[in-house]
Amino acid sequence: MSKVKKKIKSIKIDVDKCNGCRACEMICSAFHANPKYSSNNPERSRIRLIREPLKDVYLPIYAGEYAKAECMGRDKYVIDGKEYGECSFCRASCPSRDAFKEPDSGLPLKCDMCEDLPPGEKPLCVQRCLNDALIYEEREEEVEEEVKLEDVETGLESMVDKYGLQKIMDTVARMSMSKKG
């Protein structure tokens, strides 16, 4: 594979500054609604705030890759005497938990860094975090070219994992027949 220049987009998360407002969840879901901002539902957000006020746990987590199986074991962190729940730091949309799945279809969600935004604009969750708990950073790096999965493909992959390829193909065939008919 050839080397290409790639823009690395990252978000620095300063959990000490988080006030627990969940505006990031709300705006992410609104931005990804179709048409844009026509609805919102934090459950559809690609960032989730793990929030346990009485334990002072405030942890914004971004949805990463879809995982078809859960890990062999689970992890639990204790930092500065604060215990975080199992898998708290994991970004996967995984069978072991509800996070990062569309509430109706169960399809996995993944943070796309708001790729639909005009260049130069910061991701919505960052814009909307007025407490500066989320800081956007960008840099360029040389990396190997990769095949990028589209949203549809990621979704399909998870369906395939769940129902098997044959069943999905049959369903698509049936659906396209009835749409045409």
Next chain:
Amino acid sequence: MRYAETGFNLEIDLSRGNIERVETDPKLTELHLGGLGTNAKILWDRVPPETEPFSPDNLLIFGAGLLCGTPAPGANRTIVTTYSPQTLLMAYSMMGGFWAPELKYAGYDKVIIRGKSPRLVYLWINNDKVEIRDASHLQGKGAVETQEMIRQELKEPKAQVTAIGLAGENRVYFASIEQGRSSASRGGIGAVMGDKGLKAIAVRGTKDIQIARPDEWMKLVNEVIQYIKFREKNLIPGVIPILARLGSPQEMAIHDEEWHTTNFMWGNARQRRRDFWTKEVEQQWRETQESVRTRLISCYNCPLKCGATISAPGISTYMMKCFSKLTYTMAAYSDLDFGFKIAGRATEYGVDGYSTPQVMAFALELYENGILTDEDMPGMPSDTEGRFYWLLDRIVRREGIGDVLANGTYWAAQQIGKGAEAYAHNNIKKQEQLPLKLGMLNPVYFLMYSTGEKINITQIEGQFPQAPFPTKEEREAFVKDWFQVPDERFKQYFLDWELRGENSNPYYPTVEATCEIVDWQERMHYIDDALGMCAGLSSFHLKPPYHIHNFPALISSATGIDMDEAGLSQAAKRNRTLIRAVNIRRGMRRADEKPPEDHWKKRFPELEAKLLDAYYAFKGWDHQGIPTKASLHELDLDYVAEDLEQRGIIKNE
């Protein structure tokens, strides 16, 4: 499709164990918006005025505001409405936090509770699945503790839970309903919840909230956010710290308590300590605050941080909001450390942070003056702080004298007699008020205190400075970017208002100007309370991000309802008048509309009568404060007029 609202209410009959999901009439949203407005409509329609607060027929309505759950920052209020056991009038306390948006995401605008459960239960609303569950294992548990226990037993860490503590279960007249970092505390609504045998309501929702015209809407919301940023950077000069910046008073963030501690009264709203705030006190209080405060926190979808997590040694962690930090401290002549600690216990018990300290200070005054004796207070410790804990424990359990005190200062004084009435001196309409005693009558505040239906000054005031600025230059600077005024003439009222001389309190603002200023202030609160907007970003503040000029377009683009400034003002007036009618039907009259006798040293009976007359007329009410037939007609409230006429309250001329 319904926009901003869900279009459904949950009707729960606890006597019969019945649960219904009922579609609401969109026409009512046009007329009353939502939240407080539609709550009041339901109370008027369905609960006859003869109904006792502790009757199964009384309703307890949890209403999410119209904009709750939408991207509008600060739209997160739950408005709880019922008949108050304390004032016997309509109570409408509100809470911020996360509960109202969650309810909307679950697919409901309101939860309406009627009947009484024979045993203690809680309600579990999980989208379309709603159950009444046994709560006998939660009996006597703290309000904070209960929320956590329910989340755990449901295995739903994201459920938002609102709960009562022991005080609500025992029907203490100033029991609160607690929820995370917030509470609906005024008017004893927690007692009504306890009377219904309802310990808590847990909600989890994963549905969408729709917006009618998304592009237009987001543009407006973004303007609001930009202005919040601007206001946070540009504090208003010349006013006290809590008014200089947005938020429900930033009590958890600020250390400078000079204003409250030297202007508000200590004890049973008795003594002003002008020299209290010294360098040493400031140092000590700063240390206390920083050592117990873990984090500053907000409500749903709000960039501000009005609450804090408090972890003080020896007590369980809780979340505190605004002013309860000082009420216990000042009532007991103690310090901040005591304040934080007793407030922790009080939050678990679930009691109002305004009334409770005053009730206890009142009891101690009665004791010091021989009206209550050792016989009434067997085993009470000798130090004030110990006595406060002792009293608190007895009040929430209704033990001994606690049973009497649990009804608040007004009713306790009636029961105790022997001149105790004189000590219940800081009430309006039977409810304890902020401990504030001042010199010269302020006409604007006179009207707000007297006629406010919420019976709580912080829920009426805002927009207009509380006092004149000393110099012309300061006043001119203030009005320069004051675009929130409904009309340019409000600027002139402020410019002409002076500390001394002809244009000063009590004769300036003039009677007419006073009416207009009060009307503006309360109008903005009525709009907020219908939308579920936090007053800390809106009506409570000088120069807030939400105002009469941007609200109509916000409402219209979110809901699809046509709305302009006149229409919005009319809706607010309709709600305000309907609530007045509810209270009039329950017997409230002009004689009840007065501030505490000693609120101001200098009173002006003639002027006060004139102010009331003028304000009543301005509002379309008669000499008794009863809405006239004509004004009700103009507000599409003919059915109210008819009812009042049938009852002989409006005389048929």
